[in-house]
């Protein structure tokens with residue numbers, strides 16, 4: 265019989281499988297995707313957020329436990345489990361040598377990744393190279409991997425894992441790690457979670473899925489049906505505004521539009537609806553998906569003029585360009601009169617200061633609602649460019665309640681052999697909000713804990729994680 269069954273094929277699953285194997289367990293990993301699409305959302309990632317008390321190879325300065333914790337506390341508005349969050353933060357300080365032993369390589373950030381050189385370690389070759397390295401290492405260590413194997417049913421007895429079933433095939437094991445992502449790819453469930461708005465629209469129907477199509481939430485549903493303790497709100501998710509031309513799945517980071525803070529954003533009525541210069545873009549980009557989702561038709565238009573060119577990471581596809589705002593309105597299908605009024609009012613409200621995109625500068629609007637608090641320059645220099653935006657969902661936060669051993673809970677009691685890692689439990693730490701790079705920190709730290717605990721549940725010694 266298999267000792268440890270790992271369900272999922274992304275970062276959290278691989279960290280669990282490798283750690284359980286290192287502890288001596290016989291490990292089988294079931295990945296829903298075919299081999300060519302293995303790796304879940306993890307293959308789209310670029311970095312992980314790491315605590316460090318002094319400069320390290322690719323990390324500058326220091327990023328202490330307290331600063332990391334304060335950043336997390338701020339973005340979640342306190343909706344986080346402090347003990348579990350601190351476990352992740354401390355684990356992020358020590359996991360990189362282990363990652364390197366399994367073939368992951370790091371690099372300094374490229375330009376365009378503002379403000380994260382100190383806090384985030386970038387993967388050489390991105391998340392795709394990371395998951396490939398882990399798969400290579402897992403196979404070399406004797407972990408058995410089965411692709412095209414979406415688990416649909418779990419057999420549990422009073423919270424004790426017995427077996428998993430995929431298409432009628434049964435996989436019994438002495439312990440199990442669930443690491444099968446959120447439900448962000450399940451359009452029917454997203455529709456149900458986000459509901460119908462006052463205009464009679466179903467906003468989630470317009471969402472683009474930034475990552476894998478395989479995170480259907482089947483195991484979250486199975487665990488809910490089995491009475492597992494859950495955390496998080498089904499309508500909480502990491503959701504950004506992305507290029508409306510992105511594919512419905514797997515567009516990845518190439519579909520991001522990073523010029524919002526350099527211009528204005530209007531809805532299809534040609535009206536602004538939020539402060540584009542509220543804070544640094546890396547701190548604000550994750551609110552724009554929800555903001556666009558609230559607009560009529562779930563669509564918005566990011567508009568800039570020539571002054572903004574060269575000041576942001578250029579999107580893969582060129583925007584729509586025109587020599588006048590009126591021509592831009594026509595090219596984008598926006599109501600011309602309304603857009604000209606919006607731009608005229610905005611331009612008149614801009615109070616010139618010293619423009620500096622690297623700090624919260626003093627270029628702001630006066631007497632405008634909503635205001636633009638920083639980087640507010642009049643849009644007056646042709647050519648004008650517009651990018652059409654849609655909500656792009658990254659991952660959902662509904663998850664399974666865990667403790668510091670990563671054990672799933674049933675009625676407050678931890679399972680003795682069923683553990684959870686990654687997006688399936690990230691909601692314990694991310695009740696809302698997001699700080700870049702913490703998804704991979706959570707998956708790496710809890711993947712390793714879950715793998716070690718699952719191996720221990722089969723009688724292997726519980727080895728401390730270095």
Ligand SMILES: Cc1cc2nc3c(=O)[nH]c(=O)nc-3n(C[C@H](O)[C@H](O)[C@H](O)COP(=O)(O)OP(=O)(O)OC[C@H]3O[C@@H](n4cnc5c(N)ncnc54)[C@H](O)[C@@H]3O)c2cc1C
Nearest residue numbers: 273274276296304305306310415444475686687701703704
């Ligand atoms: C475009 C994009 C960029 C991102 N960039 C970053 C970044 O730079 N840094 C960061 O920290 N986070 C980033 N994230 C978030 C990050 O991807 C996640 O937090 C992290 O990858 C979650 O890892 P995971 O292993 O839990 O899930 P995933 O990597 O999504 O893996 C889930 C796996 O489970 C499999 N699966 C699903 N259902 C089943 C089933 N029923 N049976 C068997 N297998 C199943 C899937 O096929 C998949 O392999 C990004 C996400 C996206 C979409």
